[in-house]
Amino acid sequence: MTKRLPAYAILLIVAGLFAICAVAQQDELRMPGAVYDFDKKNETPKPAPKHDISGVWEPAAGYNDGVAATGAKSMPADGKPEHELPYTPEGRKAFLAHKPTFGVTQVEASLTNDPVPACNPQGFPRIVLHNFRTSRIVQTPENVVVLYEFNKKWREIWTDGRQLPKDPQNPTWGPPDAPESRWWGYSVGIWADDYTFVAESNGFDDRTWLDNAGRPHSDLLHVTERYRRTDLDHLEITITIDDPKMYTKPWEALRLRERLQKPSFDMHEMECAPIETEEYNKAIADPAVEK
Amino acid sequence: MSKRLDVVLAIVSLLCISAPLAAHHGNAAYDESKLVTVKGTVTEWLWANPHCFLKFDVKDEKGNVVHWAAETSNPPDMIGHGWSKNTLKPGDQITVVMLTVKNGRPIGRVRQVTLPDGKVLTNESGLANRSLNSSAPPSPEER
Numbered sequence: 276m277t278k279r280l281p282a283y284a285i286l287l288i289v290a291g292l293f294a295i296c297a298v299a300q301q302d303e304l305r306m307p308g309a310v311y312d313f314d315k316k317n318e319t320p321k322p323a324p325k326h327d328i329s330g331v332w333e334p335a336a337g338y339n340d341g342v343a344a345t346g347a348k349s350m351p352a353d354g355k356p357e358h359e360l361p362y363t364p365e366g367r368k369a370f371l372a373h374k375p376t377f378g379v380t381q382v383e384a385s386l387t388n389d390p391v392p393a394c395n396p397q398g399f400p401r402i403v404l405h406n407f408r409t410s411r412i413v414q415t416p417e418n419v420v421v422l423y424e425f426n427k428k429w430r431e432i433w434t435d436g437r438q439l440p441k442d443p444q445n446p447t448w449g450p451p452d453a454p455e456s457r458w459w460g461y462s463v464g465i466w467a468d469d470y471t472f473v474a475e476s477n478g479f480d481d482r483t484w485l486d487n488a489g490r491p492h493s494d495l496l497h498v499t500e501r502y503r504r505t506d507l508d509h510l511e512i513t514i515t516i517d518d519p520k521m522y523t524k525p526w527e528a529l530r531l532r533e534r535l536q537k538p539s540f541d542m543h544e545m546e547c548a549p550i551e552t553e554e555y556n557k558a559i560a561d562p563a564v565e566k
Numbered sequence: 567m568s569k570r571l572d573v574v575l576a577i578v579s580l581l582c583i584s585a586p587l588a589a590h591h592g593n594a595a596y597d598e599s600k601l602v603t604v605k606g607t608v609t610e611w612l613w614a615n616p617h618c619f620l621k622f623d624v625k626d627e628k629g630n631v632v633h634w635a636a637e638t639s640n641p642p643d644m645i646g647h648g649w650s651k652n653t654l655k656p657g658d659q660i661t662v663v664m665l666t667v668k669n670g671r672p673i674g675r676v677r678q679v680t681l682p683d684g685k686v687l688t689n690e691s692g693l694a695n696r697s698l699n700s701s702a703p704p705s706p707e708e709r
Binding site for chain 1: 594614
């Protein structure tokens with residue numbers, strides 16, 4: 276054997292190992308009964324239906340492709356310069372006050388001030404920036420309802436012509452409603468074209484975090500979601516964050532491709548239960564950091 | 567084999583196992599530089615959020631029984647990896663491969679379990695592709 280392998284041989288070996296690695300991981304990243312893109316490599320896309328994003332959706336690349344441990348999928352808190360968010364001074368201060376269990380400012384589980392481990396609401400958009408698993412979209416004449424697997428939550432995006440609350444710090448749909456900030460915000464949506472549904476949200480309670488890495492938001496947060504039905508089986512979702520208190524400019528937080536599942540596909544339960552969390556903390560999280 | 571190829575294989579292997587999957591509770595409390603393998607007897611298997619976890623007894627070198635607790639991931643992730651609430655029951659003799667906490671307490675994060683019938687279940691994608699004696703840092707997989 277020669278002492279030095281030629282570059283093309285190295286490349287071939289690398290490509291082969293990646294392929295083996297990818298197959299091994301895909302085999303594991305599957306919810307029972309789900310269909311993913313790697314199951315349908317040579318399919319011919321069927322045309323997208325107009326004004327229709329309803330159905331059960333699963334991340335197309337594997338069930339975990341929408342789960343972002345180290346922060347928003349498009350901008351993870353991994354220390355890379357290109358993922359540094361455009362914080363305002365107030366935004367950076369708020370970020371550093373958060374003690375997440377993942378990302379560049381991670382702490383041990385028992386030392387975190389993340390509201391979610393204690394079963395407080397993750398709210399929107401954290402539900403899709405942290406743990407975007409199976410979802411079901413239901414379209415009614417008045418709204419689009421999204422049901423999420425994570426913590427069995429749901430939200431309504433109104434399509435009946437109403438406008439977003441004008442004052443996001445005192446949000447209301449108008450009389451007779453009283454103003455209230457919401458963990459899940461206020462959402463309205465329109466069809467930008469036959470295949471693209473765009474939702475806008477504001478009126479948020481600022482106690483939630485944007486993601487699992489502790490990225491902050493204020494009560495001026497404005498979220499834009501785009502759902503683009505690229506063909507019958509696929510939906511591309513993007514999320515853009517705009518919050519002038521925390522960030523100097525809008526930034527894209529998520530770009531996820533989803534795959535349509537059969538209507539009978541059943542969402543698994545993933546519910547934060549204080550009684551289970553207490554047991555976990557007692558057995559694992561607390562003793563793990565005892566001196 | 568050339569040193570160049572050794573380096574390539576090492577990098578690819580590391581990339582193969584290091585993609586973070588799901589997460590909620592991180593690995594900050596764990597020593598990620600090594601994996602520990604022990605044989606023990608299951609005392610409890612809790613199918614729960616935020617993480618399913620396992621309690622098991624291990625005899626140390628002096629014959630004393632040490633009560634271990636080792637976490638896995640959340641129920642949907644475990645289903646995705648082929649586990650269920652019936653995978654383990656008290657009395658099962660198992661072999662556990664895990665990370666352990668830095669403070670020396672008998673607490674771990676499961677990477678792989680060998681069941682009494684010899685079946686191997688992992689809690690990490692791509693684990694089967696790597697040597698369990700490797701010192702490469704394993705990936706975080708949590709809620």
